[in-house]
Amino acid sequence: MVKELEEIAKVKKCTTAQLALAWVLQQRDYIIPIPGTKRLKYLEENAAAVDIKLTEDELKKINNAAPLGFTKGTRYTEQAMKALNR
Secondary structure, rough: HHHHHHHHHHHHOOOHHHHHHHHHHHOOOOOOOOOOOOOOHHHHHHHHHHHHOOOOHHHHHHHHHOOOOOOOOOOOHHHHHHHHHO
């Protein structure tokens, strides 16, 4: 998955983070990603993702690399979950 995304980012001359933001922006007009950062450099990098336009083929490649439900699961391991809210 990562390799495919890195290849698309290289072609688009952007970072994989920018690619991910561009993908989110192209899903629906009413969806706005809210990435967090502490550095101005990354804020500017994130904002530049709005200028990245993905083709239908690129969107299809991204969707195939990370299909719906790919990230499904708990945020932490079972052991870490037990340590939460003690």
